[in-house]
């Protein structure tokens with residue numbers, strides 16, 4: 394027909410998008426983006442924020458535990474409990490549980506953010522920017538990474554992450570002290586993979602689970618100074634803790650520098666604990682809230698015991714020679730420290 398012939402007469406070649414490949418200089422500048430826009434500061438803030446969240450969760454759970462213990466003492470003493478106090482305790486339990494859940498959620502969101510930042514960096518480094526318009530390549534490849542990440546189970550996303558592990562350990566420590574070992578990460582999530590923020594200690598099943606994180610034995614003395622810890626700092630790479638000033642001095646006077654990863658060029662020492670071959674740099678050491686909690690608790694309970702001993706020996710006879718003086722010195726040191734802080 395007439396119309397068909399007219400159509401074929403004006404038919405056009407298939408549309409082709411304009412193609413303006415990036416120049417080598419432009420590609421090079423994209424390559425350089427991670428260096429010109431470092432994200433180290435962001436990672437540091439995320440880490441700090443997660444520590445603060447863990448600390449908050451520890452504190453609210455400490456408060457609840459203190460109240461529970463006080464309630465128990467009242468019960469054991471045979472006094473009748475005030476029903477208003479019981480209602481208050483129940484209310485506190487609920488509040489602490491909700492708060493712990495929401496702090497748990499916040500830590501997971503921080504980890505997602507950290508992953509997102511890492512994905513951006515990786516997309517820039519590995520994106521095939523000659524393939525299409527850079528903004529399209531970036532969006533597509535970043536989205537693909539994001540999809541891969543969200544397809545992972547929550548256990549895979551958070552179960553081994555140091556921020557989440559630190560948070561879980563703090564909450565667990567506040568809820569159970571050292572009485573119950575922390576259940577393994579596989580039990581931090583429910584059957585359908587959902588997180589269980591206020592997970593119970595799993596007391597009954599402990600024995601049949603050999604991968605439960607071992608109940609740690611912690612020393613209250615620095616392996617370098619052999620003195621009681623004042624400002625303990627823990628390695629991220631091994632389970633060793635040192636007095637901050639002592640290990641920092643050791644690292645500062647080291648002539649060796651780290652040759653690997655993001656810590657390349659930093660002064661480094663081999664972990665001074667016998668048999669541990671990890672390399673320590675200043676940035677690989679951090680104030681670990683859980684270790685600090687355990688050390689403080691041990692120091693406090695020992696101090697209480699010593700105070701009790703002292704009372705006994707004083708009442709028996711007055712010949713406890715010098716011991717009192719030493720204790721007083723310790724106390725003075727602590728007071729001075731508080732004053733300086």
Ligand SMILES: [Zn+2]
Nearest residue numbers: 631633664669
């Ligand atoms: Zn070590």
